[in-house]
Amino acid sequence: MAAPRRIVLLLLLLFSVVAVVSNAEETFDVRRHLSTATRYHIAKDISENSFVPSNVPDQCKPIHLNLLARHGTRAPTKKKLKELEALATRLKVLLENVKEQKSTVVPAWLRGWKSPWTGKHKGGELISEGENELYELGIRTREKFPELFSEDYHPDIYPIKATQISRASASAVAFGMGLFSNRGNLGPGRHRAFAVTSESRASDIMLRFHDCCQNYKAFRKSQEPSVDKLKEPVLNEISQELVTRWGLNFTGQDISSLWLLCKQEAALLNTTDQACALFTPSEVSLLEWTDDLEVFILKGYGNSLNYHMGVPLLEDIIQSMEQAIKAREDGLVPGSYELARLRFAHAETLLPFSCLIGLFLDGAEFEQILREQPLQLPPKPPQKRIWRASMVAPFAGNNMLVLYSCPANKSSKYYVQVLHNERPISIPGCGNSDFCPLEVFKEKIAAPHLKHNYHALCSIESDQSEQVAPISKFWQILSWIFPADATQSQKAEL
Ligand SMILES: *[C@@H]1O[C@H](CO)[C@@H](O)[C@H](O)[C@H]1NC(C)=O
Ligand SMILES: *[C@@H]1O[C@H](CO)[C@@H](O)[C@H](O)[C@H]1NC(C)=O
Ligand SMILES: *[C@@H]1O[C@H](CO)[C@@H](O)[C@H](O)[C@H]1NC(C)=O
Numbered sequence: 001m002a003a004p005r006r007i008v009l010l011l012l013l014l015f016s017v018v019a020v021v022s023n024a025e026e027t028f029d030v031r032r033h034l035s036t037a038t039r040y041h042i043a044k045d046i047s048e049n050s051f052v053p054s055n056v057p058d059q060c061k062p063i064h065l066n067l068l069a070r071h072g073t074r075a076p077t078k079k080k081l082k083e084l085e086a087l088a089t090r091l092k093v094l095l096e097n098v099k100e101q102k103s104t105v106v107p108a109w110l111r112g113w114k115s116p117w118t119g120k121h122k123g124g125e126l127i128s129e130g131e132n133e134l135y136e137l138g139i140r141t142r143e144k145f146p147e148l149f150s151e152d153y154h155p156d157i158y159p160i161k162a163t164q165i166s167r168a169s170a171s172a173v174a175f176g177m178g179l180f181s182n183r184g185n186l187g188p189g190r191h192r193a194f195a196v197t198s199e200s201r202a203s204d205i206m207l208r209f210h211d212c213c214q215n216y217k218a219f220r221k222s223q224e225p226s227v228d229k230l231k232e233p234v235l236n237e238i239s240q241e242l243v244t245r246w247g248l249n250f251t252g253q254d255i256s257s258l259w260l261l262c263k264q265e266a267a268l269l270n271t272t273d274q275a276c277a278l279f280t281p282s283e284v285s286l287l288e289w290t291d292d293l294e295v296f297i298l299k300g301y302g303n304s305l306n307y308h309m310g311v312p313l314l315e316d317i318i319q320s321m322e323q324a325i326k327a328r329e330d331g332l333v334p335g336s337y338e339l340a341r342l343r344f345a346h347a348e349t350l351l352p353f354s355c356l357i358g359l360f361l362d363g364a365e366f367e368q369i370l371r372e373q374p375l376q377l378p379p380k381p382p383q384k385r386i387w388r389a390s391m392v393a394p395f396a397g398n399n400m401l402v403l404y405s406c407p408a409n410k411s412s413k414y415y416v417q418v419l420h421n422e423r424p425i426s427i428p429g430c431g432n433s434d435f436c437p438l439e440v441f442k443e444k445i446a447a448p449h450l451k452h453n454y455h456a457l458c459s460i461e462s463d464q465s466e467q468v469a470p471i472s473k474f475w476q477i478l479s480w481i482f483p484a485d486a487t488q489s490q491k492a493e494l
């Protein structure tokens with residue numbers, strides 16, 4: 001009796017060892033490592049941290065929602081289309097060079113390769129997959145917050161804002177079609193019309209603040225060479241590996257273009273056995289890291305201007321919460337005040353905003369940010385890092401700030417819950433909870449940033465960061481003396 005049992009145990013043990021090994025191999029899915037080109041349904045399933053969300057007490061009810069979403073999956077932009085055309089030409093030359101050699105290691109798809117987007121002249125538009133991401137998000141949002149989405153549509157109750165860039169406004173439309181499906185009279189889907197409003201691109205300091213901020217543009221331009229320098233050794237190192245592996249004389253630039261191709265193929269065509277298969281998992285991890293570094297330096301915690309210029313958006317969000325509270329406390333009837341403010345924009349909006357509310361930091365780093373000290377760059381793999389653009393800002397990535405009313409709570413009547421990609425997320429500025437008393441959210445997280453002034457940060461005269469503070473004071477005084485006037489002239493400037 002004992003012997004067979006031991007064999008069974010042994011077999012079980014063996015089996016589980018095999019399972020663990022094959023599991024480790026299987027779990028590397030390149031589609032999870034595409035930085036900001038990661039698809040939403042994949043990013044949503046990445047759950048590396050074992051964060052346990054708060055139990056929201058029954059007495060707490062959502063009373064208002066702020067959504068900030070990045071546009072969904074888009075076609076390659078014109079610049080990327082050009083780079084892929086150039087890659088085709090380059091590959092032809094590389095293959096020509098090895099024609100004489102009887103090399104059999106060259107992957108078959110490389111011979112005569114043409115960009116799948118050849119002949120496409122316009123780029124950057126929301127593609128069908130991207131429409132779907134936002135449409136489904138709209139449906140899920142309504143299901144998740146029935147209290148908030150039971151009212152009839154009115155543009156003042158559910159204002160929908162998008163940037164003037166078509167992939168963002170098309171994303172807003174796709175979301176709205178999901179959110180209000182079966183609520184109208186149009187066609188078999190019983191759709192209804194709704195408004196999407198946009199500021200002019202030249203003055204959209206709420207959703208395209210990076211595009212209106214002269215100092216940011218200058219910073220970005222000045223940093224590009226050093227970002228390239230950071231990537232260079234990694235690209236060169238990988239090019240050496242690939243030269244040996246595939247017998248083609250790849251340069252660092254070729255690696256960069258092949259990585260671009262891998263991301264486009266995997267995200268848009270679900271093809272992972274061509275360009276992506278040129279790289280090993282550890283090479284993909286390194287390439288992903290170089291992208292994440294760039295995003296960190298140019299759009300994230302790498303420079304405080306990156307996120308401080310998002311202050312108008314943060315102000316708008318806090319204000320919308322205060323208005324929602326006031327409307328309720330004034331006893332306005334439901335259907336007469338705003339329940340959700342829905343915004344559709346870009347990685348350049350979502351990344352800085354996530355920084356402004358202090359996501360993806362450990363506790364010590366949050367304190368560093370408050371003291372305006374620069375953070376360390378995200379560490380090189382195989383070291384782990386919190387900052388992964390595939391999670392922070394995938395296609396259709398989003399933050400929701402849900403305002404709750406907890407009337408029976410002695411310490412705070414209102415709470416803010418932060419959902420990132422629809423999941424509750426730890427807020428380091430709020431003791432790593434995801435359910436934060438509104439006052440704490442305002443005082444500990446928002447207030448330190450709100451002392452900055454967009455126009456002072458961004459106008460070209462205040463080039464030196466040392467000058468930012470006095471000029472911001474100056475603006476504050478100005479707008480205090482001439483409240484309406486000052487805002488008018490600031491707008492006109494842009
Ligand atoms: C490979 O390319 C380098 C320049 O990138 C060049 O110096 C070298 O001669 C080339 N080697 C072959 C075998 O073509
Ligand atoms: C993408 O490819 C994977 C296999 O690599 C497959 O399991 C999945 O169903 C594909 N998805 C779509 C949408 O075709
Ligand atoms: C409610 O208030 C008590 C203290 O009065 C506190 O311990 C509790 O965590 C609060 N939170 C919620 C969400 O009700």
